[in-house]
Amino acid sequence: MGLKVALITPAGRGSRAGNRATATRWAGLLRALGCRVRVVGPEDDTGQWHIAGRPPDLVMALHAWRSHAAILACRDAFPGCPRVVVLTGTDVYRFQYSHPEVFQESLAAADALVGLHDCLAEDLPSGFLSRLQVVHQSALPLPPRAPPPGRRHxxxxxxxxxxxxxxxxxxxxxxxxxxxxxxxxxxxxxxxxxxxxxxxxxxxxxxxxxxxxxxxxxxxxxxxxxxxxxxxxxxxxxxxxxxxxxxxxxxxxxxxxxxxxxxxxxxxxxxxxxxxxxxxxxxxxxxxxxxxxxxxxxxxxxxxxxxxxxFRPEAEREGLARVIAACGLIP
The missing domain is CATH 3.40.50.2000 (Glycogen Phosphorylase B;)
Structure with a gap:
């Protein structure tokens, strides 16, 4: 039985927003690590956090501000379950200053924080740096028969x-x-x-x-x-x-x-x-x-x-494995 992961995203099903794309890609990478994953969007109720009728072993929430309520709900519902909060650009460069209480409460509730670029630590409060892990988002090569650049423009x-x-x-x-x-x-x-x-x-x-x-x-x-x-x-x-x-x-x-x-x-x-x-x-x-x-x-x-x-998929998968390990778990 693999690790049970609830992956929370503020972007609903069918959305082309970056948070939904990240959640979908990470679900696949976590499953490749042997995890059992449920992606939970804003349209789902709290019962969706359970996997196979049981509480999750790990909660990963995309967006400290938009997922704030879900992060606190998981903290209260599953006090022994490690929580990972993934930081977005608006989290760090906007809501950290416009909604500091919400931002810091989400970070304080996290056992690990994930940043998606190497300069994030420059703008994160120093008290949270020990929890920070960087995971670069991956991409696949273009198909070999992709159309070549045009000549007119x-x-x-x-x-x-x-x-x-x-x-x-x-x-x-x-x-x-x-x-x-x-x-x-x-x-x-x-x-x-x-x-x-x-x-x-x-x-x-x-x-x-x-x-x-x-x-x-x-x-x-x-x-x-x-x-x-x-x-x-x-x-x-x-x-x-x-x-x-x-x-x-x-x-x-x-x-x-x-x-x-x-x-x-x-x-x-x-x-x-x-x-x-x-x-x-x-x-x-x-x-x-x-x-x-x-x-x-x-x-x-x-x-x-x-x-x-x-930005290879293998590198992103290894990054997620490091995050899990930082929470004291084994995928």
Whole structure:
């Protein structure tokens, strides 16, 4: 009989949010370690925490703030069951300051904390550092028959939901009013958080012929666009360790990334593709350099490929095994 794990996510069934994707992937990796896993979403009642009619041996909760109530409920219902809290970007870089009591109560209830990038410790309260484990999110290589990049356009991919933390239209702003000879085009994938963001994207398309918003896409379509694109832009104000960066590295897709801890913690301090947060002019300069200097793009490609071994599924599985061991358990 394997270890029984309740894996709690604030994203419901059918959601394409990162928390649900992480929970689904981790469930598979934990099962590969011999665990029996139940993924519990917001639509499930507390009875779903039981596995085969018995309490779990381990609770893992994604998101300290959004899963706060579930974390405390598990603490009270299963006092002898170790608890793991997985920290997101909004946890560390927003809710830690806007809702400090909730944030710290979730952390205090955890036997182990999981961060998804190497710079997270810079922003975590020192009293919790001894509980921190880093697990890099993994990605699979692109299929061998993926379509090659097009020749008419130099497509730059932005993949992520349209919401404030992502600064999603920064790349679109950066390609406004480029010289007519430029082949740069921004392809944006991801659903809008609300109607305001959808209107903003549609308005940008209407006035910016270099920008296309394709909305929410299936995973295989995102991977197709990753194969076709020449570059990716990650313009976020805050990230907890975006899986799309892992995917870009494994795919050998060069990234232009905002200079924030969540990106540096995946790409490394010496990465050549950073630009200051929300700096449209700086991003425009790097995009134009990428178009004009193949050697610059080749350098970025070599750098992301050098990071790719960090994001193998085996490495993520081993990271989860270390987390379990840190809780005094054996998978």
């Amino acid at each position: 130099l497509d730059v991919l932005v993949a992520g939901h349209l919401r404030e933390e992502k600064d999603p239209l920064r790349a679109a702003l950066a390609v406004r009013e480029l010289p007519a000879a430029s082949r740069l085009r921004i392809i944006q994938l991801g659903g809008a958080l609300d109607d305001a963001w959808a209107r903003a994207a549609r308005d940008e398309m209407a006035g910016n012929p270099r920008y296309r918003w394709l909305g929410d896409q299936t995973r295989w379509r995102v991977r197709q666009w990753m194969a076709r694109a020449r570059l990716m832009v990650i313009s976020s104000h805050m990230e907890g360790g975006a899986n799309v960066v892992s995917e870009a590295c494994v795919a050998g897709l060069p990234v232009l990334a905002s200079d924030i801890p969540g990106n540096r913690g995946l790409l490394g301090d010496d990465y050549a593709g950073y630009f200051p947060v929300a700096d449209t002019a700086a991003l425009r300069d790097r995009l134009r350099r990428a178009e004009a200097e193949p050697a610059f793009v080749d350098r970025l490609r070599r750098q992301v490929l050098a990071r790719a071994p960090l």
